[in-house]
Amino acid sequence: MTDKPRHSWVTIRDRIREMILNSTYGPGDKLPRDEEFAGRFGCARSTVHRAMQDLAQNGLVQRRRKGGTTVQRDPVTRATLNIPITRLEVEQKGSVYRYQLIRQSMQPPSAAILANFGLHEARPMLRVEALHLADSRPYIFEDRWICLETVPEIKDVDLTRESANEWLVRNRPYSRCDLRLYARRGTKSDSEILQSDVGNALFVMERTTWIGDAPITSLRAVAHPGYQLFTQG
Structure with missing residues (x-):
């Protein structure tokens, strides 16, 4: 049998x-x-x-x-996109990773950030601006807002030593993610941070995550000229 x-x-x-x-x-x-x-x-x-x-x-x-x-009459093909730890991304390319915290502060979020989170009332959030480097050259600049009501532990993290990107990926899994990818011309501010020419085409990632209905973080990351994002479906 x-x-x-x-x-x-x-x-x-x-x-x-x-x-x-x-x-x-x-x-x-x-x-x-x-x-x-x-x-x-x-x-x-x-x-x-x-x-x-x-x-x-x-x-x-x-x-x-x-x-x-x-x-479906018009099937949608979807790819899975995992949020990368930038340090590992750089090291996997054979480069030496370095991280620089530019500034962190408690601020009321802008109207755009509130809209990203789907919130109607402002509340103080942690804003973190940081630069990831590969072989001492600018790799990705990130401007991130973190909701402290959802992630109060981040206040005890030394963000001069560990990036918010790495800490959040490892410690705060999300259940929903909104992602926007686009290219735009670099501004004078971009050129100063990324050491690129004004007008260079720059790759931009805007990402907002939640756990349930609770917002975690909203990020705008601007990559150096020539950056490529790879994903598999």
Whole structure:
């Protein structure tokens, strides 16, 4: 007597995704119910449910309560972007990392930062401006706001020795992240910090994170000319 093979939700997800990609089910088509897929694949309904959740989160199908599951008419391809520890990023490129705290202060956030966090009332936050260097050359300048109601422990961190980037990645996991990436021409202020020419194309990352509904940090990072961000889906 042989045991039936056990299917993980990842295996089921990949099989359903393959049926969508090979046009077994096309854009707008309604998919079989979870119970039907479970019977077809010989697995638990909960396994199919978990697989469908992942497909929905990645923009390939749409789930409606009492309306079933359909293939998205305009599927969205998503990539996973992990927030890097800048020190490790620099060292992995074979360069020597150095960090410089430019200033930190308690300030009421600007209207733009409040909007990033989705807040309506101002409250004092910690503003941290710092420079990451690779082989003694400017690498990334970051201007960061940290909500102390969510991250009170940051007040006890010596940010002259450890970057807010590294401490937050290691100690304050997030559940939601808004990310904006764009290029703009460098200003005089950029040129002074990054030792670049005015008008150089600079890569900018704006990132805001939350744990639940509680805001953690809002960051604008400006990278030196030629910086590249790599991610895999």
